[in-house]
Amino acid sequence: MKMHSLQTKLQGRSAACGVADLHAPCSRQVVLTPVAGRASGRRACEGFRSAAALSGGRVRTVVVRAAAITSPFPKKDARLVLENGSVWHATSFGASGTEIGEVVFNTSLSGYQEIMTDPSYKGQFVAFTCPHIGNVGINNEDVESTKCHLGAIIVRDLSITVSNYRSKMTLDAYCKKENVIGLANLDTRALTKVLRETGCLVGVVTTDASKSDEELVNMAKSWTIVGKDLLSVVSCTEPYEWGKGTSDEWEFNGRVKLAKQHAPFHIVAYDFGIKTNILRRLASFGCRITVVPATYPASEVLKMNPDGVFFSNGPGDPSAAPYAVENAKAILGKKPVFGICMGHQVLGQAFGGKTFKLKFGHHGGNHPIRYMPTGRVEISAQNHNFAVDPATLPAGVEVTHVNLNDGTCAGMVYKDKKAMTIQYHPEASPGPHDADVCFEQFIDMMRAERV
Numbered sequence: 142m143k144m145h146s147l148q149t150k151l152q153g154r155s156a157a158c159g160v161a162d163l164h165a166p167c168s169r170q171v172v173l174t175p176v177a178g179r180a181s182g183r184r185a186c187e188g189f190r191s192a193a194a195l196s197g198g199r200v201r202t203v204v205v206r207a208a209a210i211t212s213p214f215p216k217k218d219a220r221l222v223l224e225n226g227s228v229w230h231a232t233s234f235g236a237s238g239t240e241i242g243e244v245v246f247n248t249s250l251s252g253y254q255e256i257m258t259d260p261s262y263k264g265q266f267v268a269f270t271c272p273h274i275g276n277v278g279i280n281n282e283d284v285e286s287t288k289c290h291l292g293a294i295i296v297r298d299l300s301i302t303v304s305n306y307r308s309k310m311t312l313d314a315y316c317k318k319e320n321v322i323g324l325a326n327l328d329t330r331a332l333t334k335v336l337r338e339t340g341c342l343v344g345v346v347t348t349d350a351s352k353s354d355e356e357l358v359n360m361a362k363s364w365t366i367v368g369k370d371l372l373s374v375v376s377c378t379e380p381y382e383w384g385k386g387t388s389d390e391w392e393f394n395g396r397v398k399l400a401k402q403h404a405p406f407h408i409v410a411y412d413f414g415i416k417t418n419i420l421r422r423l424a425s426f427g428c429r430i431t432v433v434p435a436t437y438p439a440s441e442v443l444k445m446n447p448d449g450v451f452f453s454n455g456p457g458d459p460s461a462a463p464y465a466v467e468n469a470k471a472i473l474g475k476k477p478v479f480g481i482c483m484g485h486q487v488l489g490q491a492f493g494g495k496t497f498k499l500k501f502g503h504h505g506g507n508h509p510i511r512y513m514p515t516g517r518v519e520i521s522a523q524n525h526n527f528a529v530d531p532a533t534l535p536a537g538v539e540v541t542h543v544n545l546n547d548g549t550c551a552g553m554v555y556k557d558k559k560a561m562t563i564q565y566h567p568e569a570s571p572g573p574h575d576a577d578v579c580f581e582q583f584i585d586m587m588r589a590e591r592v
């Protein structure tokens with residue numbers, strides 16, 4: 142029997158028995174999840190036995206998993222209320238309560254754990270356009286910081302099963318632990334279309350039925366992310382050292398070994414909400430990193446006499462952290478510098494440029510970028526709502542990277558000041574590795590300073 146027809150037959154039989162949904166058949170294993178309210182006790186066992194028998198011995202194992210939800214028609218007990226007055230009903234999971242934030246959509250097909258732990262999402266809710274979220278659970282390795290900073294996640298369909306060898310807990314349990322409100326069974330496609338038309342909107346999520354829609358709309362209308370300094374909120378409070386690179390198991394760049402042969406470079410990294418994989422990639426290329434808080438004085442950084450200074454990604458409005466721009470100005474020209482995302486925007490301002498807010502930003506894993514010096518196109522991981530306006534940049538600053546979706550500035554080099562910046566995420570996590578070369582370019586810049 143072909144696998145497809147076996148699957149159809151199994152599905153038919155288990156449904157006919159009224160006992161089970163068939164989940165992930167492969168040639169050796171069938172995963173059955175009992176549908177609450179339809180199967181229990183002896184009837185369920187009979188259903189599973191008949192499903193296994195139907196496979197004619199092809200399927201070796203029938204795995205029965207507990208259902209994560211209790212009804213195929215879950216109650217819509219939570220709301221997302223937007224500043225435009227629209228009310229979206231959903232099923233809550235994770236934490237309960239009321240949160241306010243800017244709603245953005247992320248189009249990545251994988252990496253919800255990395256997205257949730259990216260500190261740059263502080264003050265925001267992430268709606269995943271990938272309709273099925275939670276299927277690989279949560280593991281101990283893929284976190285991009287020590288906690289979730291975002292206010293809520295919004296998914297179309299919360300997976301009722303978890304299947305991954307590294308998984309330690311369900312997404313639901315993780316959201317409870319991290320105090321993140323989850324909304325499921327919400328039409329994320331319709332929501333994305335609204336955000337694409339109107340631009341980002343402020344929203345309130347709540348599991349509190351006592352609050353009226355009107356009250357929540359007014360709450361949403363009274364809040365904005367613009368002008369808020371969130372860098373100092375998510376940053377570390379004390380300097381610390383980092384030296385751990387990507388583990389051999391996950392290393393993907395053959396040139397890393399070569400880079401390591403050089404004497405280690407010492408970098409001071411400003412933590413505006415730094416992602417762990419940035420630290421790992423810098424370490425993989427032979428860097429020892431001293432991570433410092435967002436407000437750390439430039440004079441203290443220069444006293445350490447590092448080979449280079451790094452400005453990290455971070456949440457919120459880049460024009461709301463003038464202290465970061467001042468520190469960058471004091472370092473520019475004295476040491477090679479590299480900035481990613483918020484770091485790019487902070488350096489852009491230090492060069493003399495201005496930032497502005499995009500309509501709905503870039504959040505996803507497949508944004509095309511052209512590297513202007515060679516014409517090479519990279520597919521990149523992105524997460525930002527603001528951008529540097531190239532028209533405001535002084536002579537001497539070269540726009541080296543352009544986002545091919547909307548022509549925005551995605552990277553700069555200021556040769557005289559030994560500075561390079563990238564608006565997106567060369568460290569990926571989640572996302573493609575095309576831009577890993579940026580780390581090598583920074584290493585080259587520091588090496589050139591040494592000789």
Ligand SMILES: NC(=O)CC[C@H](N)C(=O)O
Pocket residue numbers: 261453454455456457458459481482483484524525526527528
């Ligand atoms: N990932 C980031 O560093 C984001 C930068 C900034 N918060 C923005 O939204 O544009």
